[in-house]
Amino acid sequence: MTPEPPTEAGPGAPIPPRRVRVTAPIAQARRAPGRPVVGEVAELSEVGQVYVRSLIRSQLLLAVVVAVGFLLILLAFPLLIAYVPGLDQAEFLGVPFSWLALGVGVYPIILLSAWLHVRAAARNEARYLALVDGA
Amino acid sequence: MNAWAGYAALIGLFTVTAGIGFYGLRISRTTEDFYVASRTVRPWWNASAIGGEYLSAASYLGVAGLILISGSDALWFPIGYTAGYLMLLLFVAAPLRRSGAYTIPDFTEARLESVAARRVTSALVVMVGWFYIVPQLHGAALTMSIATGLPSWVGSVAVAVVVCVTVVTGGMRSITFVQAFQFWLKFTAIALPIVLILIIMGNSGLSVAAVAEPFASAPATSPVADAYRDISLVVALLFGTLGLPHVLVRFYTNPDGPSARRTTLIVIGLLSVFYLFPTVYGVLGRAFTPDIATGGTPDALVLLLPGRLLPGPAGDVLTALVIAGAFAAFLSTTSGLVVSIAGVISQDVLGGRVLGFRVAAVFSTLVPLGVALLTDSMQLAGSVGLVFAFTASTICPLLLLGIWWRGLTDAGAIAGMLAGAALCGGAIVAGRVLGPLAGPGQELLAQPAAWTVPAAFAVMVGVSLLTRGRRPGGITKIMTRLHAPERQLPAPTR
Numbered sequence: 217m218t219p220e221p222p223t224e225a226g227p228g229a230p231i232p233p234r235r236v237r238v239t240a241p242i243a244q245a246r247r248a249p250g251r252p253v254v255g256e257v258a259e260l261s262e263v264g265q266v267y268v269r270s271l272i273r274s275q276l277l278l279a280v281v282v283a284v285g286f287l288l289i290l291l292a293f294p295l296l297i298a299y300v301p302g303l304d305q306a307e308f309l310g311v312p313f314s315w316l317a318l319g320v321g322v323y324p325i326i327l328l329s330a331w332l333h334v335r336a337a338a339r340n341e342a343r344y345l346a347l348v349d350g351a
Numbered sequence: 352m353n354a355w356a357g358y359a360a361l362i363g364l365f366t367v368t369a370g371i372g373f374y375g376l377r378i379s380r381t382t383e384d385f386y387v388a389s390r391t392v393r394p395w396w397n398a399s400a401i402g403g404e405y406l407s408a409a410s411y412l413g414v415a416g417l418i419l420i421s422g423s424d425a426l427w428f429p430i431g432y433t434a435g436y437l438m439l440l441l442f443v444a445a446p447l448r449r450s451g452a453y454t455i456p457d458f459t460e461a462r463l464e465s466v467a468a469r470r471v472t473s474a475l476v477v478m479v480g481w482f483y484i485v486p487q488l489h490g491a492a493l494t495m496s497i498a499t500g501l502p503s504w505v506g507s508v509a510v511a512v513v514v515c516v517t518v519v520t521g522g523m524r525s526i527t528f529v530q531a532f533q534f535w536l537k538f539t540a541i542a543l544p545i546v547l548i549l550i551i552m553g554n555s556g557l558s559v560a561a562v563a564e565p566f567a568s569a570p571a572t573s574p575v576a577d578a579y580r581d582i583s584l585v586v587a588l589l590f591g592t593l594g595l596p597h598v599l600v601r602f603y604t605n606p607d608g609p610s611a612r613r614t615t616l617i618v619i620g621l622l623s624v625f626y627l628f629p630t631v632y633g634v635l636g637r638a639f640t641p642d643i644a645t646g647g648t649p650d651a652l653v654l655l656l657p658g659r660l661l662p663g664p665a666g667d668v669l670t671a672l673v674i675a676g677a678f679a680a681f682l683s684t685t686s687g688l689v690v691s692i693a694g695v696i697s698q699d700v701l702g703g704r705v706l707g708f709r710v711a712a713v714f715s716t717l718v719p720l721g722v723a724l725l726t727d728s729m730q731l732a733g734s735v736g737l738v739f740a741f742t743a744s745t746i747c748p749l750l751l752l753g754i755w756w757r758g759l760t761d762a763g764a765i766a767g768m769l770a771g772a773a774l775c776g777g778a779i780v781a782g783r784v785l786g787p788l789a790g791p792g793q794e795l796l797a798q799p800a801a802w803t804v805p806a807a808f809a810v811m812v813g814v815s816l817l818t819r820g821r822r823p824g825g826i827t828k829i830m831t832r833l834h835a836p837e838r839q840l841p842a843p844t845r
Contacts, residue, residue, distance in 0.1 A: 279441040318426035319630045323623035334612045341836035
């Protein structure tokens with residue numbers, strides 16, 4: 217990010233705080249705010265790394281399971297339309313099934329997958345924090 | 352169409368956008384505000400802003416136009432555009448936020464501890480951004496000529512100039528307000544006309560008669576080729592969204608990993624509702640105005656339909672609204688891209704000064720403008736789809752392997768990105784040059800993601816395994832930082 221362009225303080229405004237240059241290259245960036253040193257040191261210990269690795273594994277497994285499940289459902293739509301006789305001709309309020317399925321029906325499934333993932337990922341993280349901070 | 356509707360729409364949009372940009376600039380005037388903004392932007396605002404930047408000419412005009420031409424096959428485009436955010440949520444959102452990187456090159460440098468890998472990523476990000484801007488300018492050219500009757504190049508130049516001026520003066524830069532406003536403007540502009548038309552249809556019927564069966568399916572040419580094309584397209588859109596440079600920047604304004612996930616969830620909801628409307632435009636267009644497709648400008652369907660179905664002043668007002676929404680799409684996406692490209696160029700080449708950023712912003716608007724003026728417009732949705740294929744073959748493997756696999760090395764990342772770029776770029780160029788001459792390979796070249804994405808992954812993994820010695824020394828710390836959750840601390844008092 218580039219620095220904010222200078223803006224003029226209006227008359228009667230309090231003394232403007234000193235400008236600080238905001239730089240982007242991560243090499244110069246500071247540690248993330250809100251992460252206490254104690255926790256970070258514990259995470260980098262040998263025992264801590266066991267927990268971190270298991271967290272990464274469970275998050276990856278979760279993401280892959282949701283992704284594969286979603287893609288299988290997505291793949292099922294054209295297969296159903298192609299191989300279930302009569303489904304292509306089926307209509308609801310004058311709209312054929314294939315249009316309803318692809319034009320409307322897929323979106324709730326995307327949202328549901330996303331919602332399930334957000335919940336499960338937060339649960340994995342809560343379990344990890346309980347382990348590390350309790351250890 | 353009445354030219355005054357077009358002019359009124361453009362003037363109104365520019366005034367309101369400038370006004371909100373100015374108001375937002377006044378709110379965030381101190382450095383303090385600037386920092387705190389990253390913590391006070393609520394997921395709803397942030398999600399609207401992401402939607403505002405993401406919904407481009409391809410979504411606003413292209414999807415409806417493609418449905419008009421090719422029917423239910425085109426429904427895969429909005430599905431891919433939306434499900435791309437599911438993939439982003441599953442694999443990228445929270446870890447990328449925790450990495451603290453503001454741009455993709457920043458992430459590369461932090462993860463691989465390699466300046467060379469950073470440079471390659473930067474070059475690819477700039478290329479992706481430029482290729483993505485070109486269809487926006489084509490859309491602007493089309494809309495301008497329909498809206499006002501002026502020559503079409505005026506539209507491209509107008510968007511380029513407005514974006515250039517606002518980015519260079521800083522009036523619209525990174526301000527969540529403006530982008531969020533653009534989303535809701537686009538949403539209203541596309542939804543209101545179609546809702547009114549549907550209500551009128553339901554009550555009294557339109558004065559225009561349906562002339563065709565909207566759901567007729569195109570005769571299948573070859574089932575295998577069709578299936579390949581759809582699958583390859585979905586691969587491109589699903590995995591291309593992960594690496595779009597202007598989308599990633601927005602995630603930085605989330606305070607932590609969990610809120611990055613919540614924001615993505617809301618984005619998916621917003622997009623799911625938005626894409627219903629271009630679909631309805633496409634269906635109504637197939638029923639009432641199939642001549643727009645044969646007239647050669649199917650992408651103009653969204654702009655023309657309200658006026659065709661509701662003649663008179665009501666139609667003019669709705670047309671002005673739709674035109675304003677279209678220009679909001681071109682402006683927001685283009686300025687988001689120009690900001691990210693200029694940021695990368697100014698940091699990597701010009702030393703990261705304000706002047707460098709401004710020079711880079713002008714430069715990164717002029718290059719795609721030149722390309723847009725020299726090339727003919729393709730199908731908007733199709734050409735944006737190719738940009739997604741390119742991103743999916745280059746930046747997506749870098750992000751996925753970088754976040755989830757300790758074994759990725761700088762050599763592997765560089766080799767994989769270059770291989771993906773060469774294969775995907777080569778296929779697209781060869782497909783355009785050879786055309787029907789490519790015979791059975793034509794589909795493979797026209798929609799390459801299904802084989803170039805796995806190839807890029809394979810090269811990246813293979814070369815990384817061969818260069819195990821080059822794994823970064825701080826990998827343990829980096830992976831911990833990417834994945835370990837933030838602790839809930841009491842907010843620091845100021």
